[in-house]
Amino acid sequence: NHPKGRDNIIDLFLYQPQYLNAIQTMCPHILRYLTTAVITNKDVRKRRQVLKDLVKVIQQESYTYKDPITEFVECLYVNFDFDGAQKKLRECESVLVNDFFLVACLEDFIENARLFIFETFCRIHQCISINMLADKLNMTPEEAERWIVNLIRNARLDAKIDSKLGHVVMGNNAVSPYQQVIEKTKSLSFRSQMLAMNIEKKLNQNSRS
Numbered sequence: 001n002h003p004k005g006r007d008n009i010i011d012l013f014l015y016q017p018q019y020l021n022a023i024q025t026m027c028p029h030i031l032r033y034l035t036t037a038v039i040t041n042k043d044v045r046k047r048r049q050v051l052k053d054l055v056k057v058i059q060q061e062s063y064t065y066k067d068p069i070t071e072f073v074e075c076l077y078v079n080f081d082f083d084g085a086q087k088k089l090r091e092c093e094s095v096l097v098n099d100f101f102l103v104a105c106l107e108d109f110i111e112n113a114r115l116f117i118f119e120t121f122c123r124i125h126q127c128i129s130i131n132m133l134a135d136k137l138n139m140t141p142e143e144a145e146r147w148i149v150n151l152i153r154n155a156r157l158d159a160k161i162d163s164k165l166g167h168v169v170m171g172n173n174a175v176s177p178y179q180q181v182i183e184k185t186k187s188l189s190f191r192s193q194m195l196a197m198n199i200e201k202k203l204n205q206n207s208r209s
Contacts, residue, residue: 009037010050014057024057028065031058033101035069039116040108047112051077068092072113076120082136089113090138115151122159122170130166141166 013019013034023030038054041047055077058070068091075084092113096106114137121136122128134144145161148168152159158171 006037006041007043007046009034010041014038014050014053020057024061024064028061029067031061031065032067032069032095032099035073036096036102036105036109039069039073039112040105068095076116080120080124082117082121085117086136086138089117114147118148119170122168127167127169130161130168133168 013023013030023034035054035058038047038050041050051073055073058073059078062070062074068088072085072088072092075081075088089110093106093110096102096109102109117136118133121133130145130148131141133148134141137144137147139147148159148161152161160169160171161167162169
């Protein structure tokens with residue numbers, strides 16, 4: 001609950017090779033807390049970039065660790081299974097409520113997870129009817145429209161509502177060249193770390209055999 005706590009968790013566990021390696025080899029259950037920190041992060045642009053790197057880790061470790069929180073991300077960003085993501089989101093509520101360290105994140109998690117479903121669905125379909133969206137988010141059409149209006153009003157979402165047609169159309173958020181360089185550099189660094197760890201794993205396996 002520290003103001004920078006979630007950022008620190010992400011930077012430590014996702015972008016420091018020794019900690020990421022420890023998660024992969026000794027304590028994969030930490031992925032639950034890392035995933036929650038990413039989903040509830042308040043910096044929208046950072047969250048989107050970090051999600052790409054998180055998805056790679058979740059995919060790589062899915063054979064050793066899974067829970068509804070990591071499976072929600074996998075359903076949404078790997079399989080594009082929106083019905084599966086919705087089902088996992090309901091299971092996530094139970095996990096969060098019963099986890100002492102995560103129960104305080106429940107509202108932020110559900111709110112942002114719904115936003116992820118919404119954004120991903122709209123990117124694939126370009127525009128979407130409010131009725132269909134309400135079904136995907138387990139809301140009434142009126143609740144879904146109010147929810148989207150609030151997101152736009154609070155500058156958390158770049159989108160427009162066509163009330164006559166009952167459609168939502170996503171916009172494009174402009175990212176500064178400076179921010180693009182930072183994000184690409186972080187992503188390249190992350191890929192290098194993952195490659196180095198995979199090589200090390202294979203070398204260790206070969207030496208044992």
